[in-house]
Structure formats: structure tokens, C-alpha cells
Amino acid sequence: MNADYDLLVIGGGINGAGIARDAAGRGLKTLLCEKGDFAEGTSSRSGKLVHGGLRYLEYYEFRLVREALIEREVLLRAAPHIVWPMRFVLPHSPEQRPAWMIRLGLFLYDHLGGREKLPGTRPLDLRRAPEGAPIRADYARAFEYSDCWVDDARLVVLNALDAAERGAAVRPRTAAASARREGGVWHVTLRAADGATEAVTSRVLVNAAGPWVAGVMQGVIGLNTPAKVRLVKGSHIVVRKFWDGPQAYLLQNDDKRVIFVNPYEDDLCLIGTTDIPYDGAAEDVAIDAAERAYLLRAVNRYMKRPLTEDDIVAEFSGIRPLYDDKAANPSAVTRDYVFDIDEQPGEAPLLSVFGGKITTYRKLAEHALERLQKFLPAMRAPWTGAAPLPGGDMEGADFDRFLAEFRRAKPFLPETLAHHYARLYGTRATDVIGAAGDLAGLGRHFGGLFYECEADYLRRAEWAREADDYLDRRTKHGLHMTTAEREAFAAWVAA
Known part of the structure; x- marks a missing residue:
């Protein structure tokens, strides 16, 4: 059946962004929608570690630990600026x-x-x-x-950014208001934050809404089966x-x-x-x-x-x-990810994602698309295992060498500020500061290490709209600014 999209992903946390990135890179026409800001929920509130999960060995989660340890090295190579x-x-x-x-x-x-x-x-x-x-x-x-x-929220944004650059439609602050199967495709109504609605169709629907996965299954799609979350x-x-x-x-x-x-x-x-x-x-x-x-x-x-x-x-x-x-003990509940595929003969499939860890998000996305291969047979082969994330394309994945080169190229930047730009943006740090040749060229100073050029970049390139997007998720500037500075920046955003 013809449809606007091959794959529509609900949820802009790490799992949804990772699936959208992988799908776009395989040549699938993909849409990623998120009702709030990217990483606004669980994916910006983690322990900020890419780790194997040492304590999971006690629960005999050997497959999960091994996969996570392998992925730890993959992410070190893919994003040496934020990992x-x-x-x-x-x-x-x-x-x-x-x-x-x-x-x-x-x-x-x-x-x-x-x-x-x-x-x-x-x-x-x-x-x-x-x-x-x-x-x-x-x-x-x-x-x-x-x-x-790992900078968890930036990891999400970089996956969404890579998805967009590979052709995906990326829609933060856009909720999936309703979804129904008809004629072998999904008919989905999207509602933006300003109330505007849009009707789209997709051959496959992915529910990666994290803590809201059950709400999407029951409230948006209207399934009666209880979600195992x-x-x-x-x-x-x-x-x-x-x-x-x-x-x-x-x-x-x-x-x-x-x-x-x-x-x-x-x-x-x-x-x-x-x-x-x-x-x-x-x-x-x-x-x-x-x-x-x-x-x-x-x-x-x-x-x-x-x-x-x-x-x-x-x-x-x-x-x-x-x-x-x-499991009776919350600490013993599996951290492994589980997929639930709801498919009926002649009807469009729904894949819902349960569980998962930031460390294994890339492998989760790869496995999710493997499960959807029979519905989307034209998709290309897996590719993310050796591909850097935006800003991570450093020679030898060597951050220290990149930082030294960046500081030589931008000698007017104080050491702490050069390190900040290199850490958050990697090889795209020059896109942040533009043609500036001195501190005055960075624009208004909002407090701490936060200058106007960075705020402009976040609004232009990374979908930042509200003050918290800039101060708490795209960056952590808010931790280093006074209350008055935060309020002044919020006024600048709203102006």
C-alpha cells in the first residue's frame, strides 16, 4: 500500500531517536514525532553512564551485559566528544x-x-x-x-539530528493524537504544540514512548490488551x-x-x-x-x-x-529490552518497545528493524556500527588531539570555553562560534560559559525553543548560572 511514510516513530527519547536514525540510514522514509522536547523524559534523567551494568551479572543477565560492553566501545568510537x-x-x-x-x-x-x-x-x-x-x-x-x-540528552539530540540529515522528518513538540489501521496502513493524526493538526499515513508504526508506552497503546491507538510495562x-x-x-x-x-x-x-x-x-x-x-x-x-x-x-x-x-x-524486587526487574509486535493479517503492524538502557540503544534499534524486515523488505543493511554521530568524526576517535587542534585554530577562546565547545559539539564546534575572532564576536554573555552564538546555534540546528531546552538538556549551563541569569535568558528566549 502507498503511504506517506514507511515508518512512523512515536517517542523522542533515546530508543525512538535511535530507531529513526537507523531507519533513515537504511533508506526508509521515516517520521519521528515527540510530544515534548527530545530527551525531556527518562533519557535526560539517567545516571549518564555508558556501562555494561556490573550488578546485572548477579541476576545472570549475561547476554545484556555482554551486549552493553560491546556497545560501550562502539559508542566510544562513534561519539568521543560526548562519551x-x-x-x-x-x-x-x-x-x-x-x-x-x-x-x-x-x-x-x-x-x-x-x-x-x-x-x-x-x-x-x-x-x-x-x-x-x-x-x-x-x-x-x-x-x-x-x-x-555520556551526556545522555545530547546523545538523543545527535541521533535525531543524524536522522534528519539522512532524510527523516523530525517533529519535536508534536504529539500523535490518534492512530488507526485502515487499508493496510496506519492513519495517524499529529497535533503540534500550537494546536495545528496534520494527517499522515505510515506502513509501520513504532511505539517508543518510554514511560508513556501504555498510554500510546491504549489511549492513542485504542488497544484493549494490557501493556506489560x-x-x-x-x-x-x-x-x-x-x-x-x-x-x-x-x-x-x-x-x-x-x-x-x-x-x-x-x-x-x-x-x-x-x-x-x-x-x-x-x-x-x-x-x-x-x-x-x-x-x-x-x-x-x-x-x-x-x-x-x-x-x-x-x-x-x-x-x-x-x-x-x-520480579518481586524492583532492582531485579530485567533491564533488557523487549519488543511486542501487534500484527493482523492484511493490517499494518505496530511494534512497541519496552525497557532498554542508554548503552544498548543502538543495538535495540538494529534489532527492532530486523523484526520489521518482513514488513519493509526494501530496507538496506545495518550500518550504524561503524558510523560516527554528528560531531564525532574525529581522526582515530581521539578527542584530546581534536581539542588541541581546535584550541590552536581558535586561540582567542579561554581554555574552559574551548573545552566546552569541543565536548558538546565536537567537529561542529566551529559551526557554533561561526566567524568570531574574539570573545565580543560570540555575542551576548548570558552567564557562566553561555554566549549568544551557542544559543543561536541550538535554536537553528537542534530544535531548542524553550529555556529548559537550552539550559538543561542541550547543555548544562543552567547548573552554573544564577537565578537572575536564568530568568534573563528565559526573557531573551521569549522575546
């Missing part, structure tokens, strides 16, 4: 897990995924190693291993960084969960996460007092400098839309 290595120090607490179990888990972690770029595990004597300086004397031993940091809340707090060095810490809590304590935005620290069943509206999710206390208690059990609620400078919560495998 970079980080070393994690795991103090040994024998009350939680014996040393032999930790060593075995880290041995598997080092070898399951064919590690190439990252250094392996090593033991640490916390009484002598500098990494032990912030740790209480109760803990003498530790293990140090590798994983990676389990919502779990994860919350993080941000404090000032309280140790020297680039290393992060992984702390075993007394309930057998683990808490990450990671460097964040140079002078800050990101602490998380919690795992709590959630049954409210996903858009209303917020951290509560019990979660703050839980995270602070976990950190204070290990660290010399006690933290209190007064130390918290920011906080956020997200909803993980996990596949409901009936």
Missing part, C-alpha cells in the same frame, strides 16, 4: 559481597565484551592510593575498573565535588544495591540512583525526602566528609519503563 572513559573505585565491604565474588564479577566484566580501548581492573590499597583519600579508614581495600560517561523511579542528587581526581566511586549499600558517586560538570558530583516502584503519572515524577535520605546515608557510610541535605544543589528523577517480568 569518554571513566575509572570507578569500588571499596570492598565484605558485609555485602565477599572479595572473591567481586573479583569474579570484574574478571567477567573485563572479558565478556572484548574490551579494546579501556584499561582493565586493578586492586587498590585505599590506605596508600590517592583514590582512598576521601574514604573512611574502615575500608582498606578496593577494586578499580573502567566504564564510560513496569514503572520504576530512579532519583539522583547533585552536590559539590568533594574529592580530588577524575575517578568516580561505586558504593555497595547495605541493602545490596549500589550507588554511583560520579564527577559531574567539573566541580559537581552526581549521586544515584534509587529503585522504587511508581504508579503515578510519569510527567509528575519527583524525588522525595526518603530518597534523599537514602542516597545521603549510602554515601556517608563510606566518605569522611558527611553530606547533608544542605549540600544538595540540584536533583532530578526519571521513570524507567521496564518490561514487567514479575
Whole structure:
């Protein structure tokens, strides 16, 4: 049947953006719609790690961990500007897990995924190693291993940007208001934020709405079958960084969960996460007092400098839309992704996505399109495994060399500002600053490292429209600006 699109993707989080990018690159006529801003939900509220998931080994999720470890290296090559290595120090607490179990888990972690770029595990004597300086004397031993940091919201935007540059129609702030099957195709009504509507048709519909996956299935499409989704809340707090060095810490809590304590935005620290069943509206999710206390208690059990609620400078919560495998413990619910295909003879198919992790989003997209191959036989072969994301096309995926070259080419930029542009935009940093030859050429200074040229670029190239798009998702400038500066920038956006 003829249709406006081969594939219509609902949901502008990491899974939806990844599927749209992959599909567009395979020659499929693709539309990606998102009711809000890209990464406005779960995909900007993660722990910001590209990692294998060390703790998932305890739940025998070997396939998931291996795939994630392989993808960790793929993303390091594809986006060296927004993904970079980080070393994690795991103090040994024998009350939680014996040393032999930790060593075995880290041995598997080092070898399951064919590690190439990252250094392996090593033991640490916390009484002598500098990494032990912030740790209480109760803990003498530790293990140090590798994983990676990622700017989660930028990863989403770069996938959407690549999809658009490969021919996809990309529509933020555009909701799928209704969808029905008729004549072998999907008839979908899109509603923009200003209320304007548009009717389109698509041969295949993908529901990648994350925490709203059930709402799309039942409210937009009108299916009566219950969605097998389990919502779990994860919350993080941000404090000032309280140790020297680039290393992060992984702390075993007394309930057998683990808490990450990671460097964040140079002078800050990101602490998380919690795992709590959630049954409210996903858009209303917020951290509560019990979660703050839980995270602070976990950190204070290990660290010399006690933290209190007064130390918290920011906080956020997200909803993980996990596949409901009936596990009693929320921490044990599978983080693997699951596809549900609703197909009827002669009717257009619906693929719904449950679960998934940022680390495995690319492979999820590849597998999703494999499942849709029989409906879209003209699609080309998989291609994303060796393709850089926008800004990531650096020689040898070597960020440090690129940064040095960028600084030589733009000597008027202060070191911190050059690093900021290189980190967020990679090889497209010159598109951000344009023809500027001095700081005055960057335009109005909004505060921190934020200049008008960057705001103009985000509006022009990355769909930024509201103040939070600029300050909290495309960048993290908002963490480094005063309330007055944020309000002045919001007024500039609205003008």
C-alpha cells in the first residue's frame, strides 16, 4: 500500500531517536514525532553512564551485559566528544559481597565484551592510593575498573539530528493524537504544540514512548490488551565535588544495591540512583525526602566528609519503563529490552518497545528493524556500527588531539570555553562560534560559559525553543548560572 511514510516513530527519547536514525540510514522514509522536547523524559534523567551494568551479572543477565560492553566501545568510537572513559573505585565491604565474588564479577566484566580501548581492573590499597583519600579508614581495600560517561540528552539530540540529515522528518513538540489501521496502513493524526493538526499515513508504526508506552497503546491507538510495562523511579542528587581526581566511586549499600558517586560538570558530583516502584503519572515524577535520605546515608557510610541535605544543589528523577517480568524486587526487574509486535493479517503492524538502557540503544534499534524486515523488505543493511554521530568524526576517535587542534585554530577562546565547545559539539564546534575572532564576536554573555552564538546555534540546528531546552538538556549551563541569569535568558528566549 502507498503511504506517506514507511515508518512512523512515536517517542523522542533515546530508543525512538535511535530507531529513526537507523531507519533513515537504511533508506526508509521515516517520521519521528515527540510530544515534548527530545530527551525531556527518562533519557535526560539517567545516571549518564555508558556501562555494561556490573550488578546485572548477579541476576545472570549475561547476554545484556555482554551486549552493553560491546556497545560501550562502539559508542566510544562513534561519539568521543560526548562519551569518554571513566575509572570507578569500588571499596570492598565484605558485609555485602565477599572479595572473591567481586573479583569474579570484574574478571567477567573485563572479558565478556572484548574490551579494546579501556584499561582493565586493578586492586587498590585505599590506605596508600590517592583514590582512598576521601574514604573512611574502615575500608582498606578496593577494586578499580573502567566504564564510560555520556551526556545522555545530547546523545538523543545527535541521533535525531543524524536522522534528519539522512532524510527523516523530525517533529519535536508534536504529539500523535490518534492512530488507526485502515487499508493496510496506519492513519495517524499529529497535533503540534500550537494546536495545528496534520494527517499522515505510515506502513509501520513504532511505539517508543518510554514511560508513556501504555498510554500510546491504549489511549492513542485504542488497544484493549494490557501493556506489560513496569514503572520504576530512579532519583539522583547533585552536590559539590568533594574529592580530588577524575575517578568516580561505586558504593555497595547495605541493602545490596549500589550507588554511583560520579564527577559531574567539573566541580559537581552526581549521586544515584534509587529503585522504587511508581504508579503515578510519569510527567509528575519527583524525588522525595526518603530518597534523599537514602542516597545521603549510602554515601556517608563510606566518605569522611558527611553530606547533608544542605549540600544538595540540584536533583532530578526519571521513570524507567521496564518490561514487567514479575520480579518481586524492583532492582531485579530485567533491564533488557523487549519488543511486542501487534500484527493482523492484511493490517499494518505496530511494534512497541519496552525497557532498554542508554548503552544498548543502538543495538535495540538494529534489532527492532530486523523484526520489521518482513514488513519493509526494501530496507538496506545495518550500518550504524561503524558510523560516527554528528560531531564525532574525529581522526582515530581521539578527542584530546581534536581539542588541541581546535584550541590552536581558535586561540582567542579561554581554555574552559574551548573545552566546552569541543565536548558538546565536537567537529561542529566551529559551526557554533561561526566567524568570531574574539570573545565580543560570540555575542551576548548570558552567564557562566553561555554566549549568544551557542544559543543561536541550538535554536537553528537542534530544535531548542524553550529555556529548559537550552539550559538543561542541550547543555548544562543552567547548573552554573544564577537565578537572575536564568530568568534573563528565559526573557531573551521569549522575546
